[in-house]
Amino acid sequence: xxxxxxxxxxxxxxxxxxxxxKIPITSSGSDWDIVRKAICSAYFHNAAKLKGIGEYNNCxxxxxxxxxxxxALYGLGYTPDYIVYHELVYTxxxxxxxxxAVDPEWLAExxxxxxxxxxxxxxxxxxxxxxxxxxxxxDALPLQNCAEGSCFI
Numbered sequence: 314x315x316x317x318x319x320x321x322x323x324x325x326x327x328x329x330x331x332x333x334x335k336i337p338i339t340s341s342g343s344d345w346d347i348v349r350k351a352i353c354s355a356y357f358h359n360a361a362k363l364k365g366i367g368e369y370n371n372c373x374x375x376x377x378x379x380x381x382x383x384x385a386l387y388g389l390g391y392t393p394d395y396i397v398y399h400e401l402v403y404t405x406x407x408x409x410x411x412x413x414a415v416d417p418e419w420l421a422e423x424x425x426x427x428x429x430x431x432x433x434x435x436x437x438x439x440x441x442x443x444x445x446x447x448x449x450x451x452d453a454l455p456l457q458n459c460a461e462g463s464c465f466i
Contacts, residue, residue: 350423353415356397357424361409363394369409372420373427381408395420 331338341347353360361369367380367387378401380387386396399411420428 349413349415350419352413353397353419354423356399356413357420358427359398359400360415360420360424360428361396361398363392363396367392369396376407378407378409380412381410384410384412386412386414 328338330336358373360372361378362372364370364377369378369380370376371378372395378398380392381402386393393414395415395417396409396412397415398409398413400409402408402410417428418430421430
């Protein structure tokens with residue numbers, strides 16, 4: 314079965330289920346980030362980070378893996394920094410198939426037990442004036458209902 318026929322079959326099944334459950338049918342329109350984020354939510358455990366041209370390292374195991382030459386991302390002209398994949402196929406190398414580009418923030422959001430976002434020293438230094446202003450602001454506010462260590466403004 315070709316990929317498009319399979320996609321049409323799955324779409325028909327999903328439409329039937331949605332109609333049976335009386336779920337409104339809506340479209341993401343041209344906002345593909347919604348679709349990519351949904352894929353990321355299912356495959357965050359198969360995330361990989363760019364190491365070199367067409368070469369990635371699995372984010373959890375560190376295992377090197379490569380974009381399969383048949384992948385649409387392979388000849389895209391640029392390689393995304395983070396991807397998720399459906400499966401690995403081993404020939405002469407570990408090749409990823411069914412690959413989707415994702416934002417690293419999505420990985421931290423969808424799989425917080427595996428991923429977190431590191432804040433660089435430069436980012437912390439950039440936030441320092443904002444934190445100082447916030448501290449001055451909060452010091453100027455009166456505190457009420459302070460009992461047993463919990464204070465409300």
